[in-house]
Amino acid sequence: xxxxxxxxxxxxxxxxxxWFGHLGPFTHVDAIMRDTGPRQGWxxxxxxxxxxxxxxxxxxxxxxxxxxxxxxxxxxxxxxEQWFYRYLRDQLGKPYDxxxxxxxxxGRDWRADDSWFCSELIAAALExxxxxxxxxxxxxxxxxxxxxxxxxxxxVPIAA
Numbered sequence: 171x172x173x174x175x176x177x178x179x180x181x182x183x184x185x186x187x188x189w190f191g192h193l194g195p196f197t198h199v200d201a202i203m204r205d206t207g208p209r210q211g212w213x214x215x216x217x218x219x220x221x222x223x224x225x226x227x228x229x230x231x232x233x234x235x236x237x238x239x240x241x242x243x244x245x246x247x248x249x250x251e252q253w254f255y256r257y258l259r260d261q262l263g264k265p266y267d268x269x270x271x272x273x274x275x276x277g278r279d280w281r282a283d284d285s286w287f288c289s290e291l292i293a294a295a296l297e298x299x300x301x302x303x304x305x306x307x308x309x310x311x312x313x314x315x316x317x318x319x320x321x322x323x324x325x326v327p328i329a330a
Contacts (some may be wrong), residue, residue, distance in 0.1 A: 171300070172254050173202035174240040174292060174322075175213060176315055177236040194316030195238060199288050201295070202241070202259055203228065204251070210319045214258050215287040224257075227288055228236070244326055246301055254299035261291060289315045301305040301325070 176196040199219055200215035214228045222229040246254070267285035283294065293313050297305055306313065319328060 171204070172246055172296075172299075174205065174242045174244070175200045175202055176240040176242065177234075178236050178238045179234055194314075194319070196240065196315040196319060199292050199315045199318060201292060202231075203209055204255065205242075214255075214262075216264075216269065216291045217286045218264055225259045226263060226291060228262070232248070240319075241329075242257070242322055242326060242328060243294075244301060244322065245300070247256075250299045250301060254295050254301065254317050257295040257298045258291070261286060277310055289313050289318045294319075 177201050178195060178197040196281045198215070198217075200213035203212045203214055205208055205212075209228060212228050212233050213231055213233065214226070217229075218224060220229070220233060222233050261283070264283075265285040267287045267290060286294075290313060293306060296302060302321065302325075320326065
């Protein structure tokens with residue numbers, strides 16, 4: 171099972187993501203770690219800033235004050251789940267992709283793997299693990315959390 175947490179916070183950065191996205195309810199997405207032990211339930215994702223570092227990191231579940239959360243479970247065979255989480259771990263330490271936020275307007279390819287923002291990272295991992303039958307068909311310059319949630323709604327029920 172792949173578990174994702176879609177979320178939003180109050181504040182300017184979330185408001186801007188909503189404005190330049192689709193004005194949907196979510197502005198961030200993390201993968202919920204399935205490890206056993208002390209990091210079970212921790213969140214792996216890409217953040218612009220925060221007390222646990224910039225870029226792709228593993229953070230505790232309460233690393234931010236979320237004003238809204240939605241957990242989406244994606245049932246997949248064990249090998250796909252393992253590939254998904256391995257792909258994410260391979261991205262640890264990569265920088266946050268501030269150019270992609272600007273790329274919403276400028277045309278940067280969201281699949282470039284030198285840096286990430288949250289929904290790019292998770293969408294690329296889902297594609298790499300073969301969760302989608304074929305590559306996502308979306309604008310090459312952006313995939314925001316709401317785009318990703320819409321794509322996932324074709325695979326699993328979403329109770330937003």
